[in-house]
Amino acid sequence: MSNQTPIDGVPGDGRSLSITMARLAAIVGDRATSAPGVRSDHGRSEAYHAASPPDVVVFPETTAEVQAIVALCRELNLPIVPFGAGTSLEGNAAALHGGVCLDMGRMNKVIEVHPEDMDVRVQPGVTRKQLNAYLRDTGLFFPIDPGADASIGGMTSTRASGTMAVRYGTMKDNVLSLEVVLPDGRAIRTAQRARKSAAGYDLTRLFTGAEGTLGVITEITLKLHPQPEAISSAVCAFPDLQAAVNTAIALIQSGVPVARVELLDAVMMRGMNLHSKLGLPEVPHLFFEFHGSQAYVGEQAETAQAIAADFGGQGFQWATSPEERSRLWHARENTLYAGLALRPGAKAMITDVCVPISRLAECLDATSADIAESGLIAPVVGHVGDGNFHLLVLIKPDDGEELQRAKAFNDRLIRRAIALEGTCTGEHGVGVGKMDFLPLELGDAVDVMRLLKEAIDPASIMNPGKIFRARPPVEGDAS
Amino acid sequence: MSNQTPIDGVPGDGRSLSITMARLAAIVGDRATSAPGVRSDHGRSEAYHAASPPDVVVFPETTAEVQAIVALCRELNLPIVPFGAGTSLEGNAAALHGGVCLDMGRMNKVIEVHPEDMDVRVQPGVTRKQLNAYLRDTGLFFPIDPGADASIGGMTSTRASGTMAVRYGTMKDNVLSLEVVLPDGRAIRTAQRARKSAAGYDLTRLFTGAEGTLGVITEITLKLHPQPEAISSAVCAFPDLQAAVNTAIALIQSGVPVARVELLDAVMMRGMNLHSKLGLPEVPHLFFEFHGSQAYVGEQAETAQAIAADFGGQGFQWATSPEERSRLWHARENTLYAGLALRPGAKAMITDVCVPISRLAECLDATSADIAESGLIAPVVGHVGDGNFHLLVLIKPDDGEELQRAKAFNDRLIRRAIALEGTCTGEHGVGVGKMDFLPLELGDAVDVMRLLKEAIDPASIMNPGKIFRARPPVEGDAS
Missing domain, CATH: 3.30.465.10 (Uridine Diphospho-n-acetylenolpyruvylglucosamine Reductase; domain 3)
Structure with a gap:
């Protein structure tokens, strides 16, 4: 079903949208709608993937209502797409096959x-x-x-x-x-x-x-x-990515239970200076946060400072006041806008690989070279303690060639991560964006996932077409 | 199949044990045996459950061998029971339906x-x-x-x-x-x-x-x-179980990352004094262990001492030397023998419920009353930070009436724990011992587990009869 034929597209034994709506109204009253604006709001995401609006959006308020809606969808063979805050990044809540979006917001x-x-x-x-x-x-x-x-x-x-x-x-x-x-x-x-x-x-x-x-x-x-009794933050500049990564590795091996250790590359620091006026040198940085008692937080920061110095870290700054901390982490929270500040008018394709931390520097270096060769602008921010990092590949929304170039770059990035014993997604999920990489990463294990899906959802009504290409629930065309 | 008819009992389309052995020998050479002693060793466990020896024991050395053995068992429709160190407590590795025991020890x-x-x-x-x-x-x-x-x-x-x-x-x-x-x-x-x-x-x-x-x-x-830079241990006596539990709750809420916090009741302390000559008062105790830097370990122990004092804890002793620590934790490790010291010649039926920590004192008090009424001897040891505790119900192996009384007690304990939002097994698993309580605890969720089992193991050859009553793999008699 295409976006242009939402009504014809309602699947389910030839029943019409109006019958579906009447059946839903019997469950949730006026909290079911097929208004184009609401549908379109639920087909968009923060990502670069194409929009896929559902045919109907329902706003359940109780588990019993959800049960009744699901039973109805099972009867009518309608896809169900649960929807939260709409912040997913891999098209995880796109209504690829139309159907009923369950907005859980109420x-x-x-x-x-x-x-x-x-x-x-x-x-x-x-x-x-x-x-x-x-x-x-x-x-x-x-x-x-x-x-x-x-x-x-x-x-x-x-x-x-x-x-x-x-x-x-x-x-x-x-x-x-x-x-x-x-x-x-x-x-x-x-x-x-x-x-x-x-x-x-x-x-x-x-x-x-x-x-x-x-x-x-x-x-x-x-x-x-x-809630920790005390929180302290610190920031430190490094000569290169390897030094920053080695600091994170040594810190974790030392037993310091660092609460946050975020890596930002030189390009991202430039964006953060532009967007948040941080005034920090445009070289790789680590941002740290420590949680614990007053004394223990101080001890952790001192250990981190000593380790960072061992790897050539410079300008270690340590902030305990809520204002200073908040300035730093507010800037970190806004890396998306910091990235976009590097290229006004661009949209970000956000990548999400995760590798063993021992392979992280190698993965980052190869990726930096790839960015340079690709002619892309792509700042890096990483949850370095986990080996998980994101690039914000800044693309002009209307430049099809650039989008293809960015996708090809992401494809190489994912294959590189998998070759380094990593995963195609550290935290964003598979959605539609990583579906084709899952077999590359996990081989026959994906068959087991499919067996589980078929056992629990034999009619394939639950968010079909995510994680793997489940067979669509509609007998006819679902393109 | 009963223990008396091991050879007739080998399932699989009427093939005889000798054919099975020949096929296994082609895979693992002489590392497959049907010798009675070896079979019997693999049918016993540390628990009170009846022995269920397999028909054959195989000692694979590679994944490829395991694959070939599993493929053979699938072909011959033989049950497969993976076997580790034989220390499970709920009959988890009992060969209920005979078949092939895979001893993974090599x-x-x-x-x-x-x-x-x-x-x-x-x-x-x-x-x-x-x-x-x-x-x-x-x-x-x-x-x-x-x-x-x-x-x-x-x-x-x-x-x-x-x-x-x-x-x-x-x-x-x-x-x-x-x-x-x-x-x-x-x-x-x-x-x-x-x-x-x-x-x-x-x-x-x-x-x-x-x-x-x-x-x-x-x-x-x-x-x-x-490995922590420093480790310290502490022990503290309490007027009652409630005070000990409240201390553990407050300690965890304080943010102290206690590495161990073990509860021992008065009866268990008596056994430990008998077995390990601890010389501690025979009232409820907490044993603590703290991991961290030298300074932080001290801070944690001081916090624990202050909290314990708030709840009437007495005689807080803090040990940092490896010898003192080892004496304490060696005694803790030997609670099974400490329990048995209370009743020489007895065997222990080890229970394993886990409840939300807020319900723990209530659960322990009701259980103490139940022990008293039942006329059983059953010291308590608990991983109190998780709400998980064990009773060693000391029973004479040959006293059928006492075994029934102990089973009835365990049955009431499990129902009590489930009623308090707890689980029938915190850490020992379901095996055969908890199979009938699983539906009581999880209701229809057990149907989902069964769906998964049938999807992945449609012939039910993998450790059949554990977790839930899966249909046995043998067409005929498997009693």
């Missing part, structure tokens, strides 16, 4: 906090910033920070991570339990609320990162962490 | 260590002590400590954890990637070696904790951790 309640157990149960539409604002007075916080104010449901579905994963892990490490509506309309809970369990297959991890292809997540129980 | 090589990446690739037969001995000079260690010197393959398969999980996580958090031989004989790798990935379904976590019911693990890549 399921945004924090259900209960258990301070003694350091966990919280939330609906999927809660965003990470909303959650942390809610938690402020509990002494606890939720550390996963992918940059954007993503929804917890979306972050769970893409196995998100971000700047603090080096210390606190990724979503995989911080989801305790899920409530999931299966493609047959049943709701299951994947685990009890105990901190750990060896009770059968780890369904929590199976649905975490499944990108909505196995079911709809309707509740998430998350681990929380104590 | 696949015990440490394949490669990557110090910069802090990871190691091992064969499944490597034990955790063997691994740590190998790592001693690298500055790294593998922290998961389930007590027994279990094999890494077995620990992966049961999602083991133990005393240091409160700081370093469980096997789920420390396995980076697996090589698995599928029931169709293909070998897959579940992930690359990058520290994190969002590349499709989390197959690593699916096979971790699957207890050999989905495939045979032939290689494990593990995360390692820096």
Whole structure:
């Protein structure tokens, strides 16, 4: 189905859009719409991928409503695309085959906090910033920070991570339990609320990162962490990328539980100077953050300073005041805009490979050479403690040749990362953007994934066409 | 098949044991045996469950051999039971339906260590002590400590954890990637070696904790951790269990990254005094261990001491010398023998529930009352930071009535834990012992597990009859 024929495109045994809408209205009242503006809003993403609007957008408010909608879609053979904050980067929530978009934005309640157990149960539409604002007075916080104010449901579905994963892990490490509506309309809970369990297959991890292809997540129980007594930040310049990477490796090996260690290359520093007036030298930098007691935070920063000096780090600056820290990390949070400042009017294709940290410098050097040869502008920002880095490949939206050049560059980058024992996606997920690289990375393991998909979603109604080319749910044309 | 008819019991289209042995010999030479002694060794476990010996024991040395054996078993429709160090506690490796036991003990090589990446690739037969001995000079260690010197393959398969999980996580958090031989004989790798990935379904976590019911693990890549610069231990007495639990809760909430915090009840302390001559008061105790820099370890112990004092803790003793530490933790490691010292000639039925830590005191109190009413002797040892605790229910091996009383007690304990949002198994796995409680705990989620099992192992040859009552692979009698 193309974007031009949304009504004809509604799949499902020849039933018309109006019948579908009437059936949905019986479940959610006026919270189902086929208005072009709403559909189009749900077909876009922050990425460079083409828009793919759904035919209908529904705004459920309860698990029971989600169950009824899913059962209806199963009956009518309609694709279901769960949708969070719309901040995914690989077309993860694009409605490739039309169908029903489940906008989870109204399921945004924090259900209960258990301070003694350091966990919280939330609906999927809660965003990470909303959650942390809610938690402020509990002494606890939720550390996963992918940059954007993503929804917890979306972050769970893409196995998100971000700047603090080096210390606190990724979503995989911080989801305790899920409530999931299966493609047959049943709701299951994947685990009890105990901190750990060896009770059968780890369904929590199976649905975490499944990108909505196995079911709809309707509740998430998350681990929380104590707000650190003290936080300090530091910044340090390096002669080259290798020196910065070696510093990060030695720091982690030293046992310092660094909370954040972010790599920014010379090009990115130029953008950050332009956008955030940082006034720092335009050479590779590491930004650090340390969490702990007052004394321990100081000790960590001193260790980092000594290690950085060993590798030729210069101008180590250490900030403990909230204002100074916030200036630094605000600049880091805005690397997308910093990148765009390097080429006004451009759009960013954001890459996302992750390699063993011992191969990171090699991967970065080869990639820098490739950028230079390709004639692209592409600043680097990396979660260097995990070996995960992004390039913002700055492209003019209307320049088809440049887009092709950027895609070819990304293709080479991914193959390079995989050859270095790395992955095609550290944290953005597969979506449509990485689908063709998954078999290259994991071989026959992708067949096992496909078996699981077919077992749980035999009609392939759940977010079809993501992760791997699942057969479309529509008998006829789905192009 | 019963233990009395091992040869008739070999399943597989009426083929005889001799044909099976000949086919196996073509793959592994003389490393396949049906000798009664070897079979019997592989049918026993450390637990109270009845013995279930396999018909044949094979000792593969390579992944290729495992592939050939699995393909043969698939062809002959023979059950396959992977076997590690034989230290599992819920009959996880019992050959309920006979068949072929794969003893992985000869696949015990440490394949490669990557110090910069802090990871190691091992064969499944490597034990955790063997691994740590190998790592001693690298500055790294593998922290998961389930007590027994279990094999890494077995620990992966049961999602083991133990005393240091409160700081370093469980096997789920420390396995980076697996090589698995599928029931169709293909070998897959579940992930690359990058520290994190969002590349499709989390197959690593699916096979971790699957207890050999989905495939045979032939290689494990593990995360390692820096050996701490300093370690200190502490011990503290408490007026009651509630005070000890509250201390653990407050300590964790304070942000102290305690490496171990173990609860021992008054009965267990009596056993430890008997067995290890500890000379400590016979009241509830917490044993602590702290890891970090010299200064930070001191700070952590001081914080713990202050918190313990708030809850009425007395006689806080802090040990930094290796000898003192080792005395304390050696005693802790020997709680099984300490328990047995309370009732010479007894065997221990080891329970394994885990509840949210806020419900732990309640669960322990109700359980103490239940022990008293049941007339059982059952000391408690708990990984209190995770809400996981064990009772060693001391039973006379030949007293059928007492065994029934102990089983009935365990049954009530499990139902109590589940009612308190807990799990029937914190770390020992389901095996056969917890199979009937899984649906009680997870409801329809168990149906999803079954779907996954049937998708990956349609002939049900992989460790049949574990986790849930999978249909046996044999057409005829398998009783």
